Amino acid sequence: MAETTFSAGLLPDDNAEHVARAAEQASVRTRWALSLPSLLIIGIFGIVPLLVIVVYSFLGAAAYGGVEWRFSTDAYVGFLFQKDIFDDTLHFAPDYLQIYLRSFLFALGTTAICLLLGFPTAYFMATRPPAQRNYWVLLITIPFWSNLLVRTLAVMLIIRDEGLLNDGLIWAGAIQKPVIMLYTNFSIVLGLFYSYLPFMILPLYASLEKMDFRLVEAGFDLYATRGKVLRRIIMPLALPGIVAGCMLVFIPALGAYVTPLILGGGTHLMIGDLIGQQFGSGRNWPFGCAQALILMAFVLVTLTLYVRLSGGKVQQHG
Amino acid sequence: MADATTEVPLVRTGAFDLKWQPGFGVATMVCLVLLYAPMIVLFVFSFNGSDSITRWGGLPNWHWYTEAFADQEFRSAAMNTIKITVVATIISTLVATAAAIGTTRGRRFAGQGAIYTVVNLPLMVPEIITAIATLSFFSLLAQYAGINFGIGNLMLAHTVFCIPFAYMPIRARLEGMDERLEQAAADLYATPWQAFKRVTLPLLVPGISAGTALAFIVSFDDFTITQLVAGPGQTTLPLYIWAKTRRPLTPELNAMCTILLAISILFVVGSFLIANRRRSKTE
Incomplete structure (x- = not known):
C-alpha cells in the first residue's frame, strides 16, 4: 500500500533519503557545535601550550628564565652530555640519566607494592555482600579525591625525625634516637604508594566485582587448592584490572612532582622535580621543556603498550 | 594471623x-x-x-582554627581559591555537559572519537608537563602579545583540567539513559530545546551534580599547576599551606589541612549520596 502511494510522487524514495540525510547532517553539525566550546578551551589552553614547549625545547636559555630566540639543541644534548667550559668538548654525564633511572625504579617499585597490597584489598571488597560494597568503594574513594598535598604533608609529619612514629618508637623503647626516614628513598616510595594506592584498588575492584564465582567453584570441584584457584582462575580473570591498575599507578608515579618535592627534600630528585626546578631555581626553560617531552614520550610508550596489552580502549579512572 | x-x-x-x-x-x-x-x-x-x-x-x-581564620593571608588565599574554583567549575561543567550530549546522542559520526580523545587529553598528560606548558604559554602571551588575564590565567588553566572530570560522569549518565525518551518527546512535538529542558536535563541532574563535584574537588585541590602558573598575589589555599611548611610548624598547619580535607571529603560523600539515592530510586 505504502509503496503504491509513494510511486505516484516524483522520485519519492530519493526525496525521503535526501530529507533523512539532511536531517542527519544537521544533527552532526549540532553535535559538533555542542562539543566546540570544550574543544576550543582544551585546544587553545591545553594543546597549544604543549606545542609551545616543543618549540621552546629547541631554543636557547635566557639568563633569568624564559628563552632566547635562536635555534639550539643544547637542551637535548645537555641531557646526556656536559660541555667542557674550556675547550667546548662534550663529555658523557650520566647525572640526569640517573634521575630517570631512579624515577623508573621508584615507579616500578611503587606499582609492585600497590599491586601486592591492593589486589587482596580489592578482592576482599569484591567478596563483601553487595549491599556493603558501595561503602567499601566510598572508603577507598575518599583518599582518592582528597588533597594530595595535604595527605603527603601528613605523611611527612608522621615520619619526620621528631615525628609521631619516631616519638612512639622511642617512647616504647624500641630505639634510642630517631631513625632517619624523611628525605630518603624509603620516604619517597612510601609517599608514592600512599598517593596512588586507590588508583590500583579501584580498577582491580571493578574487574573482580564482575567475576563469575562459579568458575572458582568449578576449580574447587576439580580439587584445586586455594592458592591454585587464586593463581590459575582469579588472577587471570582479573588481568584487565591488574593491567589497568598498574598503568594508573605507574604513569603518575613516573611523573610525580608533589611527593618527591615534600618527601625527597630536593636530594632524591625524580623527573617531575627536575622539570619543575628548571622553571624555579634552576632556570633553564628549554632544558625543562625538553625533559617534559622526554617524559611525555615515556608516558606515550607506556600507554601504547597498555592499549596493545589490553587490546581495547584506554580506560579512564574516576 | x-x-x-x-x-x-x-x-x-x-x-x-x-x-x-x-x-x-x-x-x-x-x-x-x-x-x-x-x-x-x-x-x-x-x-x-x-x-x-x-x-x-x-x-x-x-x-588553632580560630588562629587560622584570623590569619589575613589564609583568608585572602581562601578568597582566591573560591574565585578560581567557582569560575572553573561552572565553565567546565557547562561546556562538558554540552560536549557529553554532543558525543552520546544520535548515530556515531566521523570525528566523534577525536572529540573524545581531545576532551580526555588533560588526563593523559602528567600534571607537571601541563604545568610548565601552561606557564610557558602564558609567559609567551604576556611577553609578545601583552595579554595577561591576571587571576584569569589560573581560571583558564583550571578549566582545562576540570573539563574531563566533569565530562565523564555526565557522559556515563547519558549512556545509561534511554534515548527513546527524547524521541518520544520529539514525537509529541517538543522542540529540541523543550525536549532537552523537560526530559533530558531532569534525568541528567545526578550526572551533572557528580561532574560538578569532581570538577570542584580537582580545582580546589590543585597544587602542581597552580604553583607554576600563579603570579604574585595569586596564592591559593594549597599554595599557602605549602608556604606555611617552610616556617616553624604549629598545629595551625593541621587546622588548615583539616579544613581542606573536610571540604573535599564533603564533596565526595555528597556526590556518593546523590548517586546512591538515585540508584535505589531507579531500582
Missing part, C-alpha cells in the same frame, strides 16, 4: 567458603590503616593544646 581467622565468619555462608583467601582481610586492614592514619593524625593534632605539631599537650581546643 589472628585477624584473618576472626573475620572468617563474616564471609562464610556455609561449611566451605569459596571466596575466602588467607590473609586478604589483613591486607585490607593494612591498606585502610595506611590510607587513613595520616589524615586522622592530622585531624587529631589540629586540636592540640600545646604548640607542637605531633606532641600532644594540654586540653583539646579550637585555638
Whole structure:
C-alpha cells in the first residue's frame, strides 16, 4: 500500500533519503557545535601550550628564565652530555640519566607494592555482600579525591625525625634516637604508594566485582587448592584490572612532582622535580621543556603498550 | 594471623567458603590503616593544646582554627581559591555537559572519537608537563602579545583540567539513559530545546551534580599547576599551606589541612549520596 502511494510522487524514495540525510547532517553539525566550546578551551589552553614547549625545547636559555630566540639543541644534548667550559668538548654525564633511572625504579617499585597490597584489598571488597560494597568503594574513594598535598604533608609529619612514629618508637623503647626516614628513598616510595594506592584498588575492584564465582567453584570441584584457584582462575580473570591498575599507578608515579618535592627534600630528585626546578631555581626553560617531552614520550610508550596489552580502549579512572 | 581467622565468619555462608583467601582481610586492614592514619593524625593534632605539631599537650581546643581564620593571608588565599574554583567549575561543567550530549546522542559520526580523545587529553598528560606548558604559554602571551588575564590565567588553566572530570560522569549518565525518551518527546512535538529542558536535563541532574563535584574537588585541590602558573598575589589555599611548611610548624598547619580535607571529603560523600539515592530510586 505504502509503496503504491509513494510511486505516484516524483522520485519519492530519493526525496525521503535526501530529507533523512539532511536531517542527519544537521544533527552532526549540532553535535559538533555542542562539543566546540570544550574543544576550543582544551585546544587553545591545553594543546597549544604543549606545542609551545616543543618549540621552546629547541631554543636557547635566557639568563633569568624564559628563552632566547635562536635555534639550539643544547637542551637535548645537555641531557646526556656536559660541555667542557674550556675547550667546548662534550663529555658523557650520566647525572640526569640517573634521575630517570631512579624515577623508573621508584615507579616500578611503587606499582609492585600497590599491586601486592591492593589486589587482596580489592578482592576482599569484591567478596563483601553487595549491599556493603558501595561503602567499601566510598572508603577507598575518599583518599582518592582528597588533597594530595595535604595527605603527603601528613605523611611527612608522621615520619619526620621528631615525628609521631619516631616519638612512639622511642617512647616504647624500641630505639634510642630517631631513625632517619624523611628525605630518603624509603620516604619517597612510601609517599608514592600512599598517593596512588586507590588508583590500583579501584580498577582491580571493578574487574573482580564482575567475576563469575562459579568458575572458582568449578576449580574447587576439580580439587584445586586455594592458592591454585587464586593463581590459575582469579588472577587471570582479573588481568584487565591488574593491567589497568598498574598503568594508573605507574604513569603518575613516573611523573610525580608533589611527593618527591615534600618527601625527597630536593636530594632524591625524580623527573617531575627536575622539570619543575628548571622553571624555579634552576632556570633553564628549554632544558625543562625538553625533559617534559622526554617524559611525555615515556608516558606515550607506556600507554601504547597498555592499549596493545589490553587490546581495547584506554580506560579512564574516576 | 589472628585477624584473618576472626573475620572468617563474616564471609562464610556455609561449611566451605569459596571466596575466602588467607590473609586478604589483613591486607585490607593494612591498606585502610595506611590510607587513613595520616589524615586522622592530622585531624587529631589540629586540636592540640600545646604548640607542637605531633606532641600532644594540654586540653583539646579550637585555638588553632580560630588562629587560622584570623590569619589575613589564609583568608585572602581562601578568597582566591573560591574565585578560581567557582569560575572553573561552572565553565567546565557547562561546556562538558554540552560536549557529553554532543558525543552520546544520535548515530556515531566521523570525528566523534577525536572529540573524545581531545576532551580526555588533560588526563593523559602528567600534571607537571601541563604545568610548565601552561606557564610557558602564558609567559609567551604576556611577553609578545601583552595579554595577561591576571587571576584569569589560573581560571583558564583550571578549566582545562576540570573539563574531563566533569565530562565523564555526565557522559556515563547519558549512556545509561534511554534515548527513546527524547524521541518520544520529539514525537509529541517538543522542540529540541523543550525536549532537552523537560526530559533530558531532569534525568541528567545526578550526572551533572557528580561532574560538578569532581570538577570542584580537582580545582580546589590543585597544587602542581597552580604553583607554576600563579603570579604574585595569586596564592591559593594549597599554595599557602605549602608556604606555611617552610616556617616553624604549629598545629595551625593541621587546622588548615583539616579544613581542606573536610571540604573535599564533603564533596565526595555528597556526590556518593546523590548517586546512591538515585540508584535505589531507579531500582
